[in-house]
Amino acid sequence: MERFVVIGLGRFGQSVAINLAKLNKNVIAIDKDPQKVEEIADFVFQAAACDATDEKNLRDLGLKNADVGVVSVGEDISSSILITLTLKEMGVKKIISKALSQVQGKVLIKVGADRVIYPERDMGERLAKRLSSPQLFDLIELTESHGILELLAPESFVGKRLDQLELRKKYDVTVIAVKRNVPKLKDDGSTSFKESMILSPGPDFEILLGDIMIILGKSKGLDKIKKVK
Amino acid sequence: MDDIKELIEEGKFYFLNQKYNEALQYLNKALEKDPANIEVLYTIGIIYESINNPDKALEYFKKVIKIDPQHEDAIIHIHSISENQ
Numbered sequence: 001m002e003r004f005v006v007i008g009l010g011r012f013g014q015s016v017a018i019n020l021a022k023l024n025k026n027v028i029a030i031d032k033d034p035q036k037v038e039e040i041a042d043f044v045f046q047a048a049a050c051d052a053t054d055e056k057n058l059r060d061l062g063l064k065n066a067d068v069g070v071v072s073v074g075e076d077i078s079s080s081i082l083i084t085l086t087l088k089e090m091g092v093k094k095i096i097s098k099a100l101s102q103v104q105g106k107v108l109i110k111v112g113a114d115r116v117i118y119p120e121r122d123m124g125e126r127l128a129k130r131l132s133s134p135q136l137f138d139l140i141e142l143t144e145s146h147g148i149l150e151l152l153a154p155e156s157f158v159g160k161r162l163d164q165l166e167l168r169k170k171y172d173v174t175v176i177a178v179k180r181n182v183p184k185l186k187d188d189g190s191t192s193f194k195e196s197m198i199l200s201p202g203p204d205f206e207i208l209l210g211d212i213m214i215i216l217g218k219s220k221g222l223d224k225i226k227k228v229k
Numbered sequence: 230m231d232d233i234k235e236l237i238e239e240g241k242f243y244f245l246n247q248k249y250n251e252a253l254q255y256l257n258k259a260l261e262k263d264p265a266n267i268e269v270l271y272t273i274g275i276i277y278e279s280i281n282n283p284d285k286a287l288e289y290f291k292k293v294i295k296i297d298p299q300h301e302d303a304i305i306h307i308h309s310i311s312e313n314q
Contacts, residue, residue: 152281181279183245190302191244191272193279209249210280 001026005066005092007052007083008073009036010144011219012098012119016070018043028061053082055090064090071097071113075144077104081111088112147219148176153211154228163203171225173217175201180211233259237269244272249280265296271303283310 002025006017009031017029017040027044031037034049041047050057052073063069069087073079077100084097088111097113099105105116123140140148157165167173178201181193198205207213215222236259243252253276259269274289287310293303 181281183247183279185241185245190268191241191275193275208247210282212281 002067003065004028004068004070005030005061005063005087006070006072007031008071008080008098009033009040010072011141012144013070013072014040016072021045028063028066030061053079053086055086058083058086058090063087063092066092067094068092069095071095071108073098075100077107080104081107084108084113085111141219145219146217147222149173149215149217149222149226150179151213151215151226153207153209153213156229157207157213158209158211160207161203162201162205162207165207167215167225171217171221173215173221173225175205175213176216177201177214178205178207178211179214180208233262233266233269236262237266237272240269240272244276244279249276252276267293267297267300270296271300274303274306278306278310286310 004017004020004025005028006013006020007030009017009029013029013031014036017027021027021044028046028048029037029040029044030048030050030052032049032051037047037049046061048057048061050061052058066087069084069092071080071083071087073083080097080099084095087095094114095112096115096117097108099108099116099118100120102118105118108116120142123142142148162175167175176199178198180196180198182196183191183193186192215225236255240252240255240259243249243255253273256269256273256276259266260273263269270289270292274286274293277283277289278286287307290303290307290310293300294307297303
């Protein structure tokens with residue numbers, strides 16, 4: 001069975017670890033923040049709170065036999081480089097490291113990453129694709145603390161204008177677009193609808209039943225707004 | 230039957246004006262009078278699909294093809310909803 005180690009349990013690392021575990025992979029998840037480790041402990045094979053920049057800690061966890069290492073320690077590039085280097089030296093077969101820029105990516109490759117991923121860039125591409133497709137999506141993470149949420153308008157929003165909803169004040173989020181199916185009659189008299197996208201809706205824009213709101217903001221606010229009924 | 234036609238027209242009118250709940254009320258009244266009316270079932274399916282309630286939409290489109298297995302539009306909508314789920 002392939003062994004995966006995920007180091008850095010921000011939203012991205014957490015998501016990678018949980019999804020690998022769902023695919024029945026043997027996952028060891030590591031972060032220096034015990035709370036993050038606790039949050040994920042029930043999902044993965046092993047979760048450990050320790051400083052992954054200390055080689056001894058990684059060796060103690062028996063990571064030298066790991067097949068794949070995912071390094072996603074966020075914006076701390078020096079830690080990212082150090083951990084990538086250590087995993088390489090320990091003989092981890094494949095190392096995938098997260099970078100925020102191409103310069104970072106090149107450095108990570110030089111110290112041993114087999115593959116560099118750019119979640120922000122990839123998410124941007126995904127967003128563009130999603131905005132041009134009728135499918136629904138949930139949350140796109142732009143940074144550790146900000147994201148874009150696509151949300152079916154909660155019942156309590158229906159019939160209200162954006163200025164009445166006070167989303168910026170209450171949740172620190174902004175509606176950047178609304179997807180709406182506009183009803184129409186076909187030539188034969190039967191009903192149909194056409195999907196439309198309203199970009200940057202104004203304060204007097206009224207939310208209708210079935211509207212899909214595309215909301216940009218802080219992750220905390222997005223999490224809150226997801227729970228609105 | 231005129232009564233049903235009127236209810237359907239009202240339903241379509243409200244749908245076109247994006248008053249979905251009112252549209253569904255009229256169409257459900259029509260359905261009480263004629264539970265196998267394909268036009269009503271199909272229109273309800275369209276309304277649910279347009280308000281992003283694919284499960285309910287599927288329920289009604291499937292009722293349509295149960296009565297008329299050749300109903301092309303209903304088949305297209307079932308296919309498209311299933312693809313997106």
